[in-house]
Amino acid sequence: xxxxxRPTPPPSxxxxxxxxxSRSRRRGRNRPRLLWPGLAAxxxxxxxxxxxxxxxxxxxxxxxxxAGAATRAPESPTAGGTEEAPKDGPTAAPAKxxxxxxxxxxxxxxxxxxxxxxxxxxxxxxxxxxxxxxxxGGGDRVGGSERTLTYVVQVEDGIxxxxxxxxxxxxxxxxxxxGWTADGKVGFRRVSGGASDFRxxxxxxxxxxxxxxxxxxxxxxxxxxxxGQDVMVNLKRWLLATQYYADDVTSYxxxxxxxxxxxxLGHGHESCPGAxxxxxxxxxxxxxxxxxxxxxxxxxxxxxxxxxxxxx
Numbered sequence: 001x002x003x004x005x006r007p008t009p010p011p012s013x014x015x016x017x018x019x020x021x022s023r024s025r026r027r028g029r030n031r032p033r034l035l036w037p038g039l040a041a042x043x044x045x046x047x048x049x050x051x052x053x054x055x056x057x058x059x060x061x062x063x064x065x066x067a068g069a070a071t072r073a074p075e076s077p078t079a080g081g082t083e084e085a086p087k088d089g090p091t092a093a094p095a096k097x098x099x100x101x102x103x104x105x106x107x108x109x110x111x112x113x114x115x116x117x118x119x120x121x122x123x124x125x126x127x128x129x130x131x132x133x134x135x136x137g138g139g140d141r142v143g144g145s146e147r148t149l150t151y152v153v154q155v156e157d158g159i160x161x162x163x164x165x166x167x168x169x170x171x172x173x174x175x176x177x178x179g180w181t182a183d184g185k186v187g188f189r190r191v192s193g194g195a196s197d198f199r200x201x202x203x204x205x206x207x208x209x210x211x212x213x214x215x216x217x218x219x220x221x222x223x224x225x226x227x228g229q230d231v232m233v234n235l236k237r238w239l240l241a242t243q244y245y246a247d248d249v250t251s252y253x254x255x256x257x258x259x260x261x262x263x264x265l266g267h268g269h270e271s272c273p274g275a276x277x278x279x280x281x282x283x284x285x286x287x288x289x290x291x292x293x294x295x296x297x298x299x300x301x302x303x304x305x306x307x308x309x310x311x312x
Contacts, residue, residue, distance in 0.1 A: 016202060118249065123235050126221070127206030128156045135167035139190040142174065143181025148191050149197040154205040159235060169250075170200050173257045178297035180258065180265060182305075190302055198229045198264050200257065208232045223286060224256055226263035233260070242286050255296035262269065273308035280308040 031052060132154035141148055153167035167190060173179060174188045203211070205221040211232055212218075212225040219225050225232050233256055245252035256279045270280040275291035282297045292308075299305055 011151055026076040048248050069144060070147075083092065105210075106271070119239055124154045124239060125159060125204050127254065128158050129159045130202040130203075130207050131212065132201060132203070133163045134192060135163035135190075137164075137167075138192050139171050139175075141189040142171075143187030144183065145187060146185040146250045148189055150191045150192055151195045151198045151200060152193070154199055154201045156207055159202075159204060160234075162203065166200075166202050169253060173254045175259070176254070178301060180261060180298055182299035182303055187304040196229075198231060198261075200231045200233065200261075202233045202235060204235050204239055208234045210245070219297070224260055225262040229264075231257070231260040231264060233257075237286075244285060244289060251294075251296045255285065256298060258298055263265055269306040270312040271311055278306050280306050283308060 001243060006172040044097060075158040082262065096231035135153040135155075151170075153163060153170050155166050157162055174181070201211075201253060205219075208224065209219050209221055212227050215225075215227040216291055217225050217227060217233070219232075222234065222236070224234050238253060238257060239249070240246075241249045242251035245255070262282050267282050269284060272283060272290040272292035277292055278300070279285050279289055279292035282291070283297060287295070295306055
């Protein structure tokens with residue numbers, strides 16, 4: 001029985017088509033699998049790069065500039081433990097330079113006050129009742145601690161100047177670093193009552209002459225004096241100064257206080273130490289400068305005493 005059989009396709013052809021189809025399907029299925037891992041890897045790289053950039057530009061923790069500055073390491077100090085300032089930047093002024101600046105400011109402030117309009121000399125009373133008003137309140141101690149002197153400030157009644165205003169000027173003078181406290185030993189403290197070591201008294205020329213005359217001094221209606229515990233300040237000199245300080249009344253007031261308090265401290269009169277040099281505060285500058293320059297302080301800005309030959 002010869003039955004005709006259908007020819008069987010060659011195996012290799014069928015297999016080839018199946019394999020080819022399988023590979024095509026696998027390639028089709030694998031394409032998304034290759035794409036997503038690539039995109040994920042790229043995102044990771046971008047994120048890592050952003051974090052690295054952020055870490056390089058911001059201080060740890062993402063804090064503000066103020067906090068970041070606190071966390072930055074300081075620059076290396078120079079020898080001696082101080083940081084070197086930039087060559088083209090500002091440098092810290094030495095203490096002496098700062099003190100000179102403060103002194104200049106004080107002097108400029110005094111200059112402005114000293115240039116205030118002066119009263120008419122004929123309007124200044126020549127005499128008064130001889131009674132005084134004491135400035136109230138008190139001040140802090142200034143200067144050294146070895147010897148603290150207390151004082152009151154008094155103004156003669158009827159002259160039209162508040163005692164508190166005079167007290168403020170006297171305190172300023174005695175507290176100045178160029179004043180008598182510069183020796184580091186003597187100190188001052190203003191009080192308003194009770195016992196005191198000395199009195200600063202602003203009075204008319206007649207009253208000054210009277211009180212100073214009790215001790216044998218002739219002030220002639222023109223000058224000041226120190227007698228006993230009294231530092232007597234002539235009202236005319238306080239308001240008009242002298243020819244050498246005609247444009248700087250405030251400085252002359254400092255000279256009055258420093259000169260007469262100097263006497264109370266035991267200092268005698270001195271003369272000019274040489275042409276062009278500052279006049280000692282204990283020099284009678286009202287009688288002439290004799291080649292010296294005007295000066296109202298016992299010490300200079302460097303803490304050196306300004307002195308001259310003693311007068312007998």
